[in-house]
Amino acid sequence: MIVVTGATGNVGRTLVRLLTQAGEPVTAVSRKITTADVPQGVRAVAADLADPASILPALAGADAMFLLISGDFVAVADNPSDIISTTLSNAKANGITRVVLLSSQGVATRPESPSHGKMGQSIEDAVQRSGMDWTILRPGGFHSNAYAWAEPVRTRRTVAAPFSDVGLPTVDPDDIAEVAAVALRENGHTGRTYVLTGPALTTPRERAAAIGDALGEPIRFIEQTHDEARTQMLQFMPEPIADTTLAIIGTPTPAEQRISPDIERILGRTATPFTHWAHRNAPAFR
Numbered sequence: 001m002i003v004v005t006g007a008t009g010n011v012g013r014t015l016v017r018l019l020t021q022a023g024e025p026v027t028a029v030s031r032k033i034t035t036a037d038v039p040q041g042v043r044a045v046a047a048d049l050a051d052p053a054s055i056l057p058a059l060a061g062a063d064a065m066f067l068l069i070s071g072d073f074v075a076v077a078d079n080p081s082d083i084i085s086t087t088l089s090n091a092k093a094n095g096i097t098r099v100v101l102l103s104s105q106g107v108a109t110r111p112e113s114p115s116h117g118k119m120g121q122s123i124e125d126a127v128q129r130s131g132m133d134w135t136i137l138r139p140g141g142f143h144s145n146a147y148a149w150a151e152p153v154r155t156r157r158t159v160a161a162p163f164s165d166v167g168l169p170t171v172d173p174d175d176i177a178e179v180a181a182v183a184l185r186e187n188g189h190t191g192r193t194y195v196l197t198g199p200a201l202t203t204p205r206e207r208a209a210a211i212g213d214a215l216g217e218p219i220r221f222i223e224q225t226h227d228e229a230r231t232q233m234l235q236f237m238p239e240p241i242a243d244t245t246l247a248i249i250g251t252p253t254p255a256e257q258r259i260s261p262d263i264e265r266i267l268g269r270t271a272t273p274f275t276h277w278a279h280r281n282a283p284a285f286r
Helices: 012-021 052-059 071-076 080-093 114-128 143-156 173-185 204-215 226-233 239-250 262-267 274-280
Strands: 002-005 026-030 043-046 064-068 098-102 133-139 158-161 192-196 220-223
Touching: 002 012, 002 052, 012 026, 012 064, 012 173, 026 052, 043 052, 052 080, 064 080, 064 173, 080 114, 098 114, 098 173, 114 133, 114 239, 133 173, 143 158, 143 204, 143 274, 158 204, 173 192, 173 262, 192 262, 204 220, 204 274, 226 239
Parallel strands: 002 026, 002 064, 026 043, 064 098, 098 133, 133 192, 158 220
Antiparallel strands: none
C-alpha cells in the first residue's frame, strides 16, 4: 500500500492514477477528499498534515508514502518541521519504510529565504532523519502555474505577467508524478535528491503564446510591473513566499535556469515541454 498526500493536487492526482494503473493499492489523502475524487478501488482519507493524528488512519497497512508539503500547511503550521517529524515517526511505527518528499529547488538556490530555503531545508532534514529510505524531489516552477491565467484568457484572451522575457525551465507536474511513481515502486533511488525541470527555458511571453497556439487564437500579453505583480500575489500567498517567487522569476540564478537531466535519466525520455502541456490542457483556457 502506498499513501499519497496532496492527492487532489496537480502532482498527487496524476500520481494516484499512475500507481493505480500499475496495480498498486493506494490510499489517497487530502483535507477534503471524497471517493468521488479518486479512481475506483482507491481508499480516500480526509486528513490534514497540520494535525498528525488525523492522518493515522491512512497509514495502516502501508509500506511507502509520498509526502507533499503544501503552501497552506507551511502558512498555518507553527512548527512545520516538528509536525512532519511526528508524521514520519508515526509512519515508521506503522510499517512504512520508504518516503518520497516533494520539496523545492529553492532549498538549494534560495537557502536564505524563510519560505523556500530555510523551511524547505528543515523539512528535508526531518525526512533524512526519519530512519526510512528516502528520496527528495526538487522541482522548479510548474507548467501548471499558468492556470492562474485561465480566467483572463477565457474571458479576454489576455495574459498579464511581469518579467516577460525572463526564461525559466518550468516542469510538467505529470513528469514529477511519474518520477515519484518510479521512486516509490523501484529500488535504486534511496538517498537521492533529484532536480526536476522542463527541457528548455521559456518566458512568460512565450508561454502565453503557446496557450494561444493551443487554442488557435492569439493571446495579448500585458507586461506587469513588479509592484503590480506583488499586489496580485499577496491576495493568495504570504508575503515571504510572494517576495521570493518574484525574485526567482525576475532575477533567477544560474542554477534556477539550469536544465536538469534527472527526468530523462529516470524516465528514459525527455521532459515534457510547455507547448505539450498547453495543448493537453487547452480546455481549461477555452
